[in-house]
Amino acid sequence: MNEIHDKSILVVDDEQDLRVMIKSIFERASYTQVITAASAQEALKILSKKMPEIIILDVMMPGMDGFELLQEIRAVSKVPVLMLTAKGEAEDRFSGFELGADDYLIKPFLPKELLLRVQAILKRAYPESNRIVFLDAVSVDLDKAEVHRDGEIIPLTAKEYSIFTKLAENAGHIVTIGALCQTACGEIWQGYETTLMTHIRHLREKIEKNPSTPVSLITVKRLGYKLIVKGVK
């Protein structure tokens, strides 16, 4: 059983049908520890006994609402929280983020969307040890920031590591130039594009068999880059 599926999930929603459905979605996706609460008070009781590893929290609840409960939770814990909002209004999202929510999902949602968000939060919050990304020519040990090529170990620089990690987290998807620049140098990244290209060139020299014709770290014309992985351990 995958470690991520052993994480305990608390679903707090006043709608019984929705709680049952969310529980069913997770159980079908092989999550083994899903508990539910019908109100904020019931959730607080559960939390006082044992803190789950992720909380899925509905915003609109009678009595204490999701935001208030989030404040209570944040006073004692940094447990990841995914907010479910039926309003979908911008202020709801911003209020949630300001209070410390990790992500939000607007109702109605697809089971796939819920699973992906929860998975992403769990991966971020509880990074797996010994993470190795297998590429066409090399494997990359993310914990040690090393590239293993034919028995040779090539270290990644800090910038190369952060760029590679971002690409690996979004493997198979385009990561825009701006998103990569932001990963490498923070919020104010404008003007960093040329430097990014240099880092990409260096990365290719380390991970590609032939850096001039890359097969793992692909350029998507004018948009960004995409990492093609063979597998992740």
Place this chain on the structure above:
Amino acid sequence: MENINRFFRKYLLKSAAILILFFILNIVLIFCVLIWAWQSSSRPEIPLRQISESITLDENGTLTAADTLPDILDDKKAWAMMLDDSGQVFWQECMPDELPRKYAATDIAKFSRWYLQDYPVYVLEHPAGLLVIGCEPNSIVKYNFALDVTYLTTIALGIGIVIIVNVLLIVLLFWRNTRNVEKAVVPILNGIETISQGNPIDLPAKGELAEINIKLNNAGDYLIKKDNTRAEWIRGVSHDIRTPLSMILGYSSEMEDNPELPAATRKQAGIIREQSEKLRALVSDLNLTTKLEYSMQPIRIQAIDPLELLRQVISEFLNNGLPDGYELELSEADTNNITPIYGDVSLLNRMLQNLIQNSITHNPNGCQITASVRMNDGICSFCVIDTGCGISESYLALLNNDVNIPSSQEETAEGEHGLGLKIVQQIVKVHQGNIQFSNINPHGLKIEICLPQKR
């Protein structure tokens, strides 16, 4: 407001013009009456000089009248007599019998100013004596005026002053009246303008037009209430529909992915899931368009890199997988001078998404979509071009008309259009930009959005 001021300025000028026209018309009418009276006079003026000259005194002291004199006098129904220094009539023509033939100096003084026994008479000095020409009674009115010069000057001056004062008074009253009308009407017109913008009004319920003010206040309240009810209803419905829709989406999706179910059932579940997703998109669009319509959408202005924004939107489409037959790319436009713009990132993201989605939705046979961004003189232009079927000229004109783009709720000849472009137009308006639609050769649609770099 400028229109209203212009209206009242024109009204005042028109009033002044009416006043001037009134005076001119009166003068013309007076002259017309005078001409008419002169022309309708049955007896033209008696030719005194001709009569006097037709009576001659020869060297022997004999008085001779011309042969034409009796005809002239008869024609005018007049008569003539000649008095000597003693007041004795020594010549006469057609003179009525009842009149005396001798007159004292007092009689002569009287009739020379007034009448001779009801006969209006003219008195002329003649070489033979005093020529008196009489007319028939009630044919001529005679008045004698003798006025003091100072009195007459004062009267003339007074009349002039009265006329000027009258004119000034009329102008002042006109102006004051117009101002009063303006004072009463301007708040009403402003109120109507405020209502037309969908804002509440509170006109004072006093004055002569209080009833109209009250009715306008009621109309404003009614419209606001109606708008609020509609917005509340849409928000309420879109909120209440979300949980049941979550259930439908969740379970249909589960069933679709459940390998234990028969293929036909899974396919049906897939259809339910697809339709539910459409319903979800519609609810989301309806909610956003309503909030933008009623300025209920909070706008978070921040610096945005427009090129990166476009990259993210395109990447999202590509990452989610484009349907077969579609190509989407970022254009090779000059992106060197692109600097941040100020706007709401989530709304601008939605705007670009809708533009690209519009090309996909309305070209079911596939097309090539090219998006670009460029910066020129502080204006950021986003452009989405597709090689699809384009749109009809009539709908193109409607879209470029700067009025509200029709949604699927409004009947148009073009049929179903969804809320996508309407939302785009609303977002552009929020960012004080403009949007232009055009067909391209040989076929396809170009949508260009220009946004000011700084709001």
